[in-house]
Amino acid sequence: MSEKEFSDFQKTFPVSRDCQPPTKKQRVDAGFSENRVYYDRWRKCQYADRQEHLLSYYTYQKPSCRKMERLISKEGWTSNCPKAQHILDMWKPALKYVIASDKHILNSCSRQKWKGLVIKSFDGQKGEGVVATTNFTKAGGENLCIDAQTWPCQCHAGLETFGRKINHSSKHPNIMPLSVVLRLDDEDVHTILFKATRDIKVDTELKFNYGVNRKSFRGEALDLDWLDE
The missing domain is CATH 2.170.270.10 (SET domain)
Known part of the structure; x- marks a missing residue:
């Protein structure tokens, strides 16, 4: 899959933090391959977007694991959801x-x-x-x-x-x-x-x-x- 092909896929199925990934039928009906390569990359982009979104709440002080868990719970994501500890492991203090x-x-x-x-x-x-x-x-x-x-x-x-x-x-x-x-x-x-x-x-x-x-x-x-x- 080339970058252009995935770019076309994203135009058809824009990546969003709060939407569900396109189903196999939706992908095929839109003219894309039925294999999972587009689907998996789309989910990877969504996961990264969700990580960045969660980290943006704490730019200057690292939160507790419990506080991060509450924040994730409020988002209401039911799948492709980052783990609180993973977010804390990624956290770094803000640059100057x-x-x-x-x-x-x-x-x-x-x-x-x-x-x-x-x-x-x-x-x-x-x-x-x-x-x-x-x-x-x-x-x-x-x-x-x-x-x-x-x-x-x-x-x-x-x-x-x-x-x-x-x-x-x-x-x-x-x-x-x-x-x-x-x-x-x-x-x-x-x-x-x-x-x-x-x-x-x-x-x-x-x-x-x-x-x-x-x-x-x-x-x-x-x-x-x-x-x-």
Whole structure:
């Protein structure tokens, strides 16, 4: 079967996520061979389309197997249906350009409302920090806005942004910065997002490596033991 022949077959029987494959009688009546070569390739294309459709729901954070099973169930497919675990095995975190256009991230950066996070006060020198109230995965992670140059944040003057409250750890960081350009309010805004470097459980404090230690400030920070944690 040539590419042109299958292209003609697709024009007669367009591949769709929600339709049934053409029967043998339909294929023969349309002038195609009665063997399964067209049928099998049509189903393969539909399967791939369904996979891509399911993956599109989770561009920045990997779902649980149970959540994926519920999503598949809602689609109502009775045959040629991808398995939840297969979809999870295929899942990969979004590329930077995909992240920069993700509606969830754009909305969260604009409003500075991040699900699954809370600012918590700690005893001693640390002061405040950011703690997870839901589980985050290494593969996906949550993305946060931070302005490390000015206070208050120029784009969110009335808000205490989560990013500025994230504490330092040189030995046990669990998130890392990612520089992207987001299109917010018709302007390109240079933003630092954070991604999980390992799975983060509930009540775990978020930390990243500032790239400094106690000796970085001409001895002025020698009493800040937490800089070397």
